[in-house]
Amino acid sequence: MRGHAKTLMMTVAVATGALLPAATANAQPVDTARIEAGGANDWLTYHGSYKGYDFSGLDQINAGNVKDLQVAWTHIPGHSTRGLQSMPLVADGVLYYTGSYSRTFALDGATGKLIWSFLPELDDATVSRQTHSPYTRGLALGEGKAFVGSVDGRLFGLDAKTGKLLWETKLIDSAKLTVGFTGAPLYAKGMVIIGAQGGEWPYRGPIFGVDAATGAKKWEFDTTSGTDEAKKTWGNDTWRVGGGGGWMPGTYDSATNTVWWGTANPDPLYDWSGPDYKTTGARPGDNLYTSSVIALDIDTGKLKFYHQELPHDTWDFDSAPGEFVSIDRDGKQYMVHPNKSGFIFVYDRADAKVENVWPIVQNYNFVKGIDPKTGELIGRRDFTAGKQEGVLCPHISGGVSWNSGSYNPNTGLYYKIGNEWCMTLEVVKTTPVTEPQVQLNIGANFKIANPPSGEIYGHLDARDPITGEKKWEVRFPEPPMASVLSTAGNLVFVPDSRGTLHAYNAQTGAELWNHSDGVGHQGGIISYSAGGKQFIAVTAGFGGMASDDFGPTFGEPYKSMPRDEGILVVYSLK
């Protein structure tokens, strides 16, 4: 195919001069131990450290002086198709971030001055045929390199000092399979781990382990067929077209040498089996390991243990989007993981045994509940073909979405966005299309709808992460689609969908400061230190699979909001 041949020859990186900040002169390499420690000055991996806290230990900016926060510098990545959805990283005073089309930048964290950019040429023909494209939600750092995936199925290894391309590895035939990489990779123990996007396509959702030094693929775990046990849970060999991508980064637990990863829903999203889903319908059976958290040996990619959060998911409520939050309390080691359904699962970190399950949303009816002791779904709602009575809650965009929550070890609270919205649904029998290129397989027609409780809204909750006990809540007229940051300065930052960045008192939820970034947020937010000064960096730029519903649903300001724009805004004290 013309596009494919072109892909093999291209990749043009523009690397500009290496004017390095003084802070990097004596920098230690970013390695597993350093990411695990998660030093307060840096933000070394997607969620800050492997603990998954999205928390900064810096307190120069605090509840007492946040009123003096102002824009220090900005950066425009250009060509921000579908906005700016990425989580920046910082190591030794250098800020790294990605924009759409895997455009990658290294900037002086104190001034915003460009150090280098990497602007790969992608397979335009493939990109033009993709639905969930061309955003790139982040990168990974390790061993003096920066790692970034592409929507046309490649993983790049760059020199972190110069942006020079050191290796690239084609992991997915995206021209055929449609899917590529939109999520950030994870670096740990000499490996780069990355998962294919989505559960909407008839694919097998691989998660890849790649040698960080050479780019060689070391292992691949197919989430619908990684074991014989899994294949037996897909009647009629439907695992071949089962979906289940691991489209957001997981984490690494050095105590068990384990990578934790969340997987997407099975394909088609909505099944017409009715209650007999184990034996009839589009994909008879539990459909392992979709909508699951899986634990893989980082060296081999072999499955060690797992928990399927939603057996035979027929609501598109992935396990892929949620962070993995490691919390030690009262002699127990927990892993907290939000599911897209709006239920938060609490696991024993040794074996993914369920310790508790609690809902962060008020409006759910896909089940009557989930047993907090076993994780078993109670009163599940399985559809037959045709129009469904009433509404299904939550909406397909989730009770929680892929925007990260934040755990603050000082307050002991987990700050997380919940979304109250539902949808009408007509389930339709479909067949997967795999030629000439795989297509989405939704299995339904649907439309966003108000929840039974009233109007659609979103809320920031401050809760105990283990018990779910709520301390306070702040409501938003539309669900915030961006990640949350909490800091040792007793602050919680929420970038909202209208484009306003809010700062709240972490103990009380009182709003202390806000500032408009001019366009909606749907990406990451971090804090770091450069030159002895604390900064808050947030990405702004709206448009994409969830946010494109906002204009028709909510009207202004979304109807008039610029789309396909992006800006990195960095704040510091006056």
Add this chain to the structure above:
Amino acid sequence: MKIQHALGAAAVLAALAAPAAADDQPSAPAKSTLDVDQLFATTCGFCHANAGRAAGKGPQLMNTARSDDFIRNRIKNGKEGAMPAFGRSFTDADIDRIIAYIRALKPQ
């Protein structure tokens, strides 16, 4: 449903769409039997809500003022960051059926 059946049906759709040719322009059988209702439930309806009857991520298609030529071009070539290009997937006859489906959409 057996997978053989599922894949068989997929092959039917594929045959109606296009062979995996090197060229992006599919050969054009004179007649299409593309199941557009199912097509909306698998793919199009993800953005064009209620099977094209309401605005969602994509615009409402029912009662659209766009011309047939505009719709045909948009289906074939897409719109960057919004609408995928389906020129390789559908023949002209398929697209005629999709346009006919859109023109026939009524409120439910």
